[in-house]
Amino acid sequence: MAEPKVQRRLRPWQTLPDGLRAYRAVLASRGRSQASYRASFRMDLVGAVLVGLIEFSEVWVLYSATDQIGGFTLAQILLVFGLADLAFSLADLVAGHCDNLPVYVRAGTLDVFFLRPQPVLAQLITSDLSLRRLARSLVGATALTAGLVLNDIDWSAGTVGLLVLALVCGFVIFSAQFVTAAGLQFFLINGSEMTNAFVYGGRYAATQPANVWPRALLVVFGAIFPVAFAAYLPVSTLLGAPGPAGLPTWVGWCAPVAALWAVVFAWLCWRWGLRHYRGAGG
Amino acid sequence: MRPLPSLTRNPYWRFLVAGIRGQSAYPLATVAGLVANATFGLLKGGIMGAAVASSGGELAGYSAATMAAFVWLGQGMLGSVNLSGRSDLQTRIKSGDVAVDFLRPVSVQAAHILTDVGKGLFALLPRGLPSVVIGVLVSGMALPPDAAAYALGLASLLIGITVSHATIYAVATSGFWLVETRGVSVLYMALSGFFTGLFTPIYLFPDWLLTVALLTPFPSMMQFPIDVLSGQVTGAAAGQRIGVQLVWLAVVLAVGHLTTRAGRRRLEVQGG
Numbered sequence: 001m002a003e004p005k006v007q008r009r010l011r012p013w014q015t016l017p018d019g020l021r022a023y024r025a026v027l028a029s030r031g032r033s034q035a036s037y038r039a040s041f042r043m044d045l046v047g048a049v050l051v052g053l054i055e056f057s058e059v060w061v062l063y064s065a066t067d068q069i070g071g072f073t074l075a076q077i078l079l080v081f082g083l084a085d086l087a088f089s090l091a092d093l094v095a096g097h098c099d100n101l102p103v104y105v106r107a108g109t110l111d112v113f114f115l116r117p118q119p120v121l122a123q124l125i126t127s128d129l130s131l132r133r134l135a136r137s138l139v140g141a142t143a144l145t146a147g148l149v150l151n152d153i154d155w156s157a158g159t160v161g162l163l164v165l166a167l168v169c170g171f172v173i174f175s176a177q178f179v180t181a182a183g184l185q186f187f188l189i190n191g192s193e194m195t196n197a198f199v200y201g202g203r204y205a206a207t208q209p210a211n212v213w214p215r216a217l218l219v220v221f222g223a224i225f226p227v228a229f230a231a232y233l234p235v236s237t238l239l240g241a242p243g244p245a246g247l248p249t250w251v252g253w254c255a256p257v258a259a260l261w262a263v264v265f266a267w268l269c270w271r272w273g274l275r276h277y278r279g280a281g282g
Numbered sequence: 283m284r285p286l287p288s289l290t291r292n293p294y295w296r297f298l299v300a301g302i303r304g305q306s307a308y309p310l311a312t313v314a315g316l317v318a319n320a321t322f323g324l325l326k327g328g329i330m331g332a333a334v335a336s337s338g339g340e341l342a343g344y345s346a347a348t349m350a351a352f353v354w355l356g357q358g359m360l361g362s363v364n365l366s367g368r369s370d371l372q373t374r375i376k377s378g379d380v381a382v383d384f385l386r387p388v389s390v391q392a393a394h395i396l397t398d399v400g401k402g403l404f405a406l407l408p409r410g411l412p413s414v415v416i417g418v419l420v421s422g423m424a425l426p427p428d429a430a431a432y433a434l435g436l437a438s439l440l441i442g443i444t445v446s447h448a449t450i451y452a453v454a455t456s457g458f459w460l461v462e463t464r465g466v467s468v469l470y471m472a473l474s475g476f477f478t479g480l481f482t483p484i485y486l487f488p489d490w491l492l493t494v495a496l497l498t499p500f501p502s503m504m505q506f507p508i509d510v511l512s513g514q515v516t517g518a519a520a521g522q523r524i525g526v527q528l529v530w531l532a533v534v535l536a537v538g539h540l541t542t543r544a545g546r547r548r549l550e551v552q553g554g
Contacts, residue, residue, distance in 0.1 A: 068336055
């Protein structure tokens with residue numbers, strides 16, 4: 001009878017295999033290090049929520065000043081904004097740290113990652129955990145909830161399935177953008193803003209009704225970096241709204257195809273970048 | 283009496299030039315910035331254009347052409363003003379390097395602000411102008427109506443860039459008390475972008491929010507220069523915008539001066 005008791009006292013992560021326990025220790029230390037400058041940490045958390053609130057305010061100001069944009073009212077765009085923002089902030093929590101790759105490359109610290117018996121990408125992702133990014137996801141979740149309440153939605157298993165599918169695929173698509181950007185960073189030292197165009201530009205694009213874009217943007221954010229599949233297309237399907245010209249209403253269900261493409265593209269970029277890397281000194 | 287040093291040997295002039303030259307050393311960073319600028323500009327232009335169209339061709343005093351001017355002039359200014367809230371001073375306070383700055387026989391405040399203004403001015407050439415050219419080509423944006431609008435607009439632009447960097451300096455001096463100021467930067471980034479008119483013109487705000495915005499230095503950094511440069515306001519109204527900008531410049535410079543003096547006494551650098 002003693003054994004189950006011991007089992008119960010174990011916290012969930014202590015049952016993890018040894019390999020993962022190392023990551024846990026690292027992540028916990030990152031959390032503590034961020035909390036040690038208290039004033040700044042609190043401001044960091046408040047700031048993260050505030051950034052989200054202000055991004056929402058931009059949408060609110062714009063849709064309040066007009067009746068509708070691209071066929072979407074304020075209540076309807078809440079769904080698009082909430083879904084896109086929630087998926088992005090979760091992806092940012094997990095993979096957002098890939099943004100710091102150029103710093104590691106320039107300082108030569110990336111070389112250390114190659115010496116350890118774990119995948120470089122896994123180490124890069126766990127090399128920092130920003131607690132503020134968790135606070136950030138509250139804004140998207142709130143907007144999504146408000147959107148679900150305010151709109152007249154025909155609830156069924158299909159509706160719930162579509163929402164969950166959109167959220168998971170959105171998360172995968174945005175995470176893949178971070179990894180794609182990291183892969184390209186091996187070539188673009190000092191040029192990280194170029195990848196910001198599709199990582200953060202993609203976040204901004206995902207919160208918009210895509211039918212207001214010029215054709216060039218439809219190709220970039222509808223196909224190459226398929227963020228239109230993260231929120232706008234599933235929500236169009238959900239509301240039964242007509243999609244961009246020529247597309248059937250069920251196109252929102254194709255989000256997994258877009259997610260798969262984003263992952264393949266990210267994997268190729270990361271492999272290509274990693275092979276190109278020759279070390280930076282020392 | 284020593285002769286007055288010539289302009290080219292004046293240390294403050296050299297800080298300005300150093301800023302310009304430092305920035306010109308990274309051409310790839312400039313191209314990258316332009317790509318990001320253009321992408322965001324197209325996205326912003328698409329949604330703002332649709333907003334004007336759905337309001338019957340006129341929204342808060344903007345037509346399709348002047349809204350395009352708002353979007354693309356704003357994109358062009360992004361490389362020249364600091365809306366990220368991060369600065370060299372912030373890093374130098376945390377690392378203790380600022381102690382070296384205090385040993386130099388020049389004003390720490392002037393040196394930092396001038397270097398950043400120099401960077402900002404340089405960015406106008408490879409980032410500002412191309413953004414405006416792209417805007418003209420893809421969107422048919424409105425241009426300043428006459429030579430006076432250009433002259434006033436450029437003056438307003440220069441003051442706007444200086445207000446931005448002088449404000450960043452004053453904000454960074456909070457590091458003398460807080461040491462780690464990343465949280466302050468995040469707060470600054472959130473507020474400055476919203477109130478400076480980065481995504482929507484502040485004139486679209488409801489009245490109470492517009493009043494709040496006008497009580498901050500942020501509109502003086504981008505919204506006012508864009509107003510004047512695009513010819514959205516002219517004559518006396520343009521002069522009034524520039525007057526408000528100058529008042530804010532004086533305020534943020536004074537705040538930065540006082541916090542530098544107080545912070546210097548507080549500064550404690552470890553190591554040796």
